[in-house]
Amino acid sequence: MESILLHEDRLFPADEATRQVARGLYQEIRHLPIISPHGHTDPRWFAENSHFTNATELFITPDHYVFRMLYSQGIKLSELGVPRWDGGATESDPKKIWQLLADNYHLFAATPSRLWLDTVFHDVFGLEEMLCPANATHYYDVITAKLQSDAFRPRSLMDRFNIELIATTEGALDSLPHHAKLQGTGWEKRVITTFRPDDVVDASREDIVDNIAKLGTITGEDTSTWQGYLNAIRVRREVFRRHGATATDHGHPTANTADLSKRECEALFEKVSTGNSNAQEQELFRAQMLTELAGMSIEDKMVMQIHPGSFRNHNSRLFSQFGRDKGHDIPTQTDYVNALRPLLSKYGNEANLNIILFTLDETTYARELAPLAGHYPCLKLGPAWWFHDSPEGMLRFRHQTTETAGFFNTVGFNDDTRAFLSIPARHDVARRIDCRFLAQLVVEHRLSETEAASIAKKLTYDFAKQAYKLG
Amino acid sequence: MESILLHEDRLFPADEATRQVARGLYQEIRHLPIISPHGHTDPRWFAENSHFTNATELFITPDHYVFRMLYSQGIKLSELGVPRWDGGATESDPKKIWQLLADNYHLFAATPSRLWLDTVFHDVFGLEEMLCPANATHYYDVITAKLQSDAFRPRSLMDRFNIELIATTEGALDSLPHHAKLQGTGWEKRVITTFRPDDVVDASREDIVDNIAKLGTITGEDTSTWQGYLNAIRVRREVFRRHGATATDHGHPTANTADLSKRECEALFEKVSTGNSNAQEQELFRAQMLTELAGMSIEDKMVMQIHPGSFRNHNSRLFSQFGRDKGHDIPTQTDYVNALRPLLSKYGNEANLNIILFTLDETTYARELAPLAGHYPCLKLGPAWWFHDSPEGMLRFRHQTTETAGFFNTVGFNDDTRAFLSIPARHDVARRIDCRFLAQLVVEHRLSETEAASIAKKLTYDFAKQAYKLG
Amino acid sequence: MESILLHEDRLFPADEATRQVARGLYQEIRHLPIISPHGHTDPRWFAENSHFTNATELFITPDHYVFRMLYSQGIKLSELGVPRWDGGATESDPKKIWQLLADNYHLFAATPSRLWLDTVFHDVFGLEEMLCPANATHYYDVITAKLQSDAFRPRSLMDRFNIELIATTEGALDSLPHHAKLQGTGWEKRVITTFRPDDVVDASREDIVDNIAKLGTITGEDTSTWQGYLNAIRVRREVFRRHGATATDHGHPTANTADLSKRECEALFEKVSTGNSNAQEQELFRAQMLTELAGMSIEDKMVMQIHPGSFRNHNSRLFSQFGRDKGHDIPTQTDYVNALRPLLSKYGNEANLNIILFTLDETTYARELAPLAGHYPCLKLGPAWWFHDSPEGMLRFRHQTTETAGFFNTVGFNDDTRAFLSIPARHDVARRIDCRFLAQLVVEHRLSETEAASIAKKLTYDFAKQAYKLG
Known part of the structure; x- marks a missing residue:
């Protein structure tokens, strides 16, 4: 299929x-x-x-391709858990951050970030449905669980x-x-x-x-x-x-x-x-x-x-x-x-x-x-x-x-x-x-x-x- | 058809x-x-x-896309009736000006001006044949007549x-x-x-x-x-x-x-x-x-x-x-x-x-x-x-x-x-x-x-x- | 065919x-x-x-499109017989130079030089196989011989x-x-x-x-x-x-x-x-x-x-x-x-x-x-x-x-x-x-x-x- x-x-x-x-x-x-x-x-x-820790720390907080696009549409870097220099607050709940990505995944239509992420989701983690608000938790859990195995x-x-x-x-x-x-x-x-x-x-x-x-x-x-x-x-x-x-x-x-x-x-x-x-x-x-x-x-x-x-x-x-x-x-x-x-x-x-x-x-x-x-x-x-x-x-x-x-x-x-x-x-x-x-x-x-x-x-x-x- | x-x-x-x-x-x-x-x-x-007045005043004299292309091929702006600042003479016969456009319509091949004009001629005025020297008067008359109706x-x-x-x-x-x-x-x-x-x-x-x-x-x-x-x-x-x-x-x-x-x-x-x-x-x-x-x-x-x-x-x-x-x-x-x-x-x-x-x-x-x-x-x-x-x-x-x-x-x-x-x-x-x-x-x-x-x-x-x- | x-x-x-x-x-x-x-x-x-003299003097030594590409890959201009200003030595054996072109003809893949040369080889000299190390001598001889005839x-x-x-x-x-x-x-x-x-x-x-x-x-x-x-x-x-x-x-x-x-x-x-x-x-x-x-x-x-x-x-x-x-x-x-x-x-x-x-x-x-x-x-x-x-x-x-x-x-x-x-x-x-x-x-x-x-x-x-x- x-x-x-x-x-x-x-x-x-x-x-x-x-x-x-x-x-x-x-x-x-x-x-x-x-x-x-x-x-x-x-x-x-x-x-x-x-081991890598979780989906958010792997795919969002370190990737400036990803968070700059979200930032350009009004989402603050602190909402995305991006680490700060100035000691200010930044979001620490990785699931909440992951949901933000899922909610805004449409922004990446036709960008290379989307191509890379989809390929990793599919080829590395076996996910077959596109990331969207409804499957965000499923995505997060599948990825984070697999990261705990030796194969990852x-x-x-x-x-x-x-x-x-x-x-x-x-x-x-x-x-x-x-x-x-x-x-x-x-x-x-x-x-x-x-x-x-x-x-x-x-x-x-x-x-x-x-x-x-x-x-x-x-x-x-x-x-x-x-x-x-x-x-x-x-x-x-x-x-x-x-x-x-x-x-x-x-x-x-x-x-x-x-x-x-x-x-x-x-x-x-x-x-x-x-x-x-x-x-x-x-x-x-x-x-x-x-x-x-x-x-x-x-x-x-x-x-x-x-x-x-x-x-x-x-x-x-x-x-x-x-x-x-x-x-x-x-x-x-x-x-x-x-x-x-x-x-x-x-x-x-x-x-x-x-x-x-x-x-x-x-x-x-x-x-x-x-x-x-x-x-x-x-x-x-x-x-x-x-x-x-x-x-x-x-x-x-x-x-x-x-x-x-x-x-x-x-x-x-x-x-x-x-x-x-x-x-x-x-x-x-x-x-x-x-x-x-x-x-x-x-x-x-x-x-x-x-x-x-x-x-x-x-x-x-x-x-x-x-x-x-x-x- | x-x-x-x-x-x-x-x-x-x-x-x-x-x-x-x-x-x-x-x-x-x-x-x-x-x-x-x-x-x-x-x-x-x-x-x-x-009402708009006539075909020439609608499509030629105010449109710098159109008259600049004609000018680039040696036609003077005064021949095209473009209004002057300096009080000099400018052509005032709209039919004569329209004929000039028709005579030189080939210059616009593959330009957006041609695409826009053809679309207006066809969709707005119901003209079906491409503008050319022979149909210039017909074009002028059809357009100018329609402009006098309330629908236009x-x-x-x-x-x-x-x-x-x-x-x-x-x-x-x-x-x-x-x-x-x-x-x-x-x-x-x-x-x-x-x-x-x-x-x-x-x-x-x-x-x-x-x-x-x-x-x-x-x-x-x-x-x-x-x-x-x-x-x-x-x-x-x-x-x-x-x-x-x-x-x-x-x-x-x-x-x-x-x-x-x-x-x-x-x-x-x-x-x-x-x-x-x-x-x-x-x-x-x-x-x-x-x-x-x-x-x-x-x-x-x-x-x-x-x-x-x-x-x-x-x-x-x-x-x-x-x-x-x-x-x-x-x-x-x-x-x-x-x-x-x-x-x-x-x-x-x-x-x-x-x-x-x-x-x-x-x-x-x-x-x-x-x-x-x-x-x-x-x-x-x-x-x-x-x-x-x-x-x-x-x-x-x-x-x-x-x-x-x-x-x-x-x-x-x-x-x-x-x-x-x-x-x-x-x-x-x-x-x-x-x-x-x-x-x-x-x-x-x-x-x-x-x-x-x-x-x-x-x-x-x-x-x-x-x-x-x-x- | x-x-x-x-x-x-x-x-x-x-x-x-x-x-x-x-x-x-x-x-x-x-x-x-x-x-x-x-x-x-x-x-x-x-x-x-x-008459033109030979294949090398016709196609290589005067053509900066050709020898610059060879030069970019480490072949010296003196190896290619390019004439010098400074009186230094330069290769004078046209067959040896021609062989160098043949040995490196792959460098020209997808360049206009290749397109032009292939067209000349084919249309003017009747050569049908692509120039390569093995046919270099044949190429040189065919071209050079034809150049001696009045038709060329x-x-x-x-x-x-x-x-x-x-x-x-x-x-x-x-x-x-x-x-x-x-x-x-x-x-x-x-x-x-x-x-x-x-x-x-x-x-x-x-x-x-x-x-x-x-x-x-x-x-x-x-x-x-x-x-x-x-x-x-x-x-x-x-x-x-x-x-x-x-x-x-x-x-x-x-x-x-x-x-x-x-x-x-x-x-x-x-x-x-x-x-x-x-x-x-x-x-x-x-x-x-x-x-x-x-x-x-x-x-x-x-x-x-x-x-x-x-x-x-x-x-x-x-x-x-x-x-x-x-x-x-x-x-x-x-x-x-x-x-x-x-x-x-x-x-x-x-x-x-x-x-x-x-x-x-x-x-x-x-x-x-x-x-x-x-x-x-x-x-x-x-x-x-x-x-x-x-x-x-x-x-x-x-x-x-x-x-x-x-x-x-x-x-x-x-x-x-x-x-x-x-x-x-x-x-x-x-x-x-x-x-x-x-x-x-x-x-x-x-x-x-x-x-x-x-x-x-x-x-x-x-x-x-x-x-x-x-x-």
Whole structure:
């Protein structure tokens, strides 16, 4: 019997000939192992392998995709139990919160959140009817009960989900206790970290002076000097590599890079490390550091990911109450052509450099990113990101980048998620959409079916392993 | 017999399965009453209920969509009888002008103007053959004759068109005589005004000093002071509300907002109100006023519409001859994320604030507008506007906003037109395209048919009434 | 038997009804003569009518589309035999280079380069199997052998390709020897030049002072003065017109225009012509010159083409080794609305002015270019250009410009290519995509089939002849 919640042909195009080809391509790749080279799951889950608590704490309170949509329609974050920074009250009854989601589930019609949630509800928990006010309690109880069984502990789910490898993301000062705990176990190579040094690079952070000092303490380097600071970062990169990291990640507001003289760097660092920099200097420091970090990537072969273009914490009142990552980061216009030039002029032709570029500004796909990746040997394009990690977003990515960059300058899919249970759902969307895109090329006689099948496999599995040096 | 001019399945996609679903959805909503919450029809028509004169004065000389296309191909506005500012000659033979349209009707192939005109010709006047040089006189005569009958007077047409409510737009200094005339009649609640204070807010206007003085005179407030000026605006808002207004409208060149201190406001207003402001100060004044007006909206619950991003009167020579609204307003790049932040930091989480955002810069749909509306409770997205009020434009709007903002952060359709007779045609395009978009989601198993039908009704009727607080 | 390499229905949509209409439209126009009003073929080929040498020198070393993709995947330009500026070594064995292309032909999947190459291989050389490592030698030998026959000399190919007219592009200082050689022959009217004065207008070029001096020498004008310089350009325009030119071309970094006083022009020219201008003055000079050149176009009726928005020679290291046009020109954001206003304020309503606008920034299609072309009588839109000269790029162009600008403010197709043999392939892509777009309008009842057929012919042939005043 066909499930109402989830159709086997979902996301395939209506045209029967195209759908037939898409189905055929998808059958060949749907069960390939999942490579998740960029994401934000908690390594504690895999190290401790404890049970998840309940449906609400799993699906609502940590998921900014979910609660921002509810917030946009007038539901307060405190009604949703979102944890607060300011010590104010927040709802603590998980069943009451779950009912709120159910009562407002219609808001998510045609959003990727709905697609992911429905897929998890159906595929992981065996629920077959769409979530609605009437079945909210049943949903909550089924999910929460199953979470108590061993089959739903993180490692079991990771096997069940056929996740071959998952990368988490940690700050430069993180002591990596959870990854350390996994060392020597069979999980060591399946759960790896990623080096994200924004905490010691982003000079606009209030804690930057402290962070640079801490960086000195934990590395034994003198981070009061430019050279000592760079050395300390090198030391941390090496530690991260020993915990499996093959990549770094950089979430700057812009893609700006710089190529200053040593003397200029020293003067700038002096201001930054003593808390005396202004906004312009902070931007210049981040820009210079992208170039420095590219140089380090050439040395140690770590793959560099650049994720620019988010205006973080746009809603200042909400930020003061609830803090970061609460659904109010908004994309902005992002330039790559001028911004990346200092870095590319210095290192753009280096054989050992690998940079993966992401964007929240889709206008750059055809105009800037595909032409850059279609020329520079060091550049590849990350998949459609964040707001664009969606069926329509992925289609726009492929339609707008493929003709200039080809498939081989892309790196497969990233789920980029904190929502562990949704990982298979997210990869499944990407697989379906890639097969759909390829099927269109086949039926329009722009690509042979044989070639399409080969490319589908690469997009699903090979490119991620190669681009992130995972193999 | 199938009409050549107008196919029953127009605008539905070719794929038979999708078309079938689209048809089904459309049948359920096609005859719902029209809510027209934003437009530019002349309230005199409804107050006086006089006959329209002839085909040319109805369809050509007032419609900048029509004459700009003819102008772009070398036909002079004076040949088209467009009224002049400069007292120069302009064609006065309506039949000659009509013939020019007919001779050049091929220019409109695949434009929305053609779709609207054909629909009016067919549905309102019963014409079945496409307008062409040979039938120009027949067309002119049929239309002009019918306009003389009572069935074609404005109120009759409003009934025939099943228009439940229409909002006109008036400047802050307008004495609203036509709306006053309707008060106490059955039409009072069907024809309402909208408060558009650009004439007293846009400090770059040549008549700004006079307008602020007039504002004082008609309100009895001392508009030589900042506080008196704000009070005067409050008084006018109250008058507009008594004439049915539930919304305000703001057509600034940018979406910039500001949040200045009272002292800064007073100093700035002093310059503006005495005609001593420069371009930068004028922009800052408009920016500050958007924030002030948002504050007033919280007080009096009027819905705020922001329509930014048009470079008005781009063709300076034409402007000096023919004036405003002559088809030479050109969209520009528009920023929302930085521009709106001062206003949103102050008022973005207020439960009583309702702002509807429009854009002429489609690049902001997925990048800025959907993420903003998908977070801030005060923000909703107006429909595809002006140049984008077209089948392709509407599809881009839905494809690029729905995944992040959902349907429930949108407000249904606005026809935004001066062309009264085209209102049913314009709403019909929106209804067909929405059904088409929903049908695609259904056949791709992204939405159930039941849910799609419910959403189709909301997009057509409910959302407009709710968003504009119409009853 | 159906060829594996090239399907008769390629690029048509899957939907059977739409494909049927597309096929029908295409049958009527596929064999129309080719008008190639803008391109970069070498006039020497047509003047001397010599044999092309071999497959590699024809298809790889001169084609930046091809070698940039190989370069992006780590293959050095020197391995590909690309000629160097710096005297360094470069591969000279054409068979070895050809094998490299064959070994990496999969990189081009779903790119326009692949489509063009496959079409040439199949239609011009009769090859039926896709290029691959195993058949590389066979390919090389077949192509190279055929190139030695008379049927493959440039003039024979031009006949075979049914090219009615081809325009080349030459700098202002070019003495046009090859076009001169064709004068008085039957080819005189088939191979014409285009006036591209960037070499004497772009003040940022290192050779600008020399070039302005040379301009004086060859014209006998005193180019040390502003007036003499303008006169000299007029003289060269006249010479170009005598060699068939009907158009000029301008490849500035931006679309900026200016309207300075004579005194300001003289002062600026003094700086430029003596090599004392800074970057800002160079930009202002280019801006002023676009307006001057528009004035000259009104005088001599030459059609003006503006091709802005490319960041040339982005990869500075590669530039120093290999020079210009090596696949590292990257598009940038381009403004038209503000940039063109000084020129349009001066000349925008002149009946004798014809400007064709191109863009590399697709965000301007619906936002700026279509509204501008849909109003100003002097403006028309050039086809999708360079990176966007591709199936998806052309579809985006039509979908985003047609509703506002219509078809009649566009100018047909430009192949813009150095790759002579690919010209029929490129025009064929445009013809197929235009028919596909029209077919969609037909099946969605937005356009009658009769009207679509008429427009297809105009897009293929008539518009190019009219827009470029070709007879």
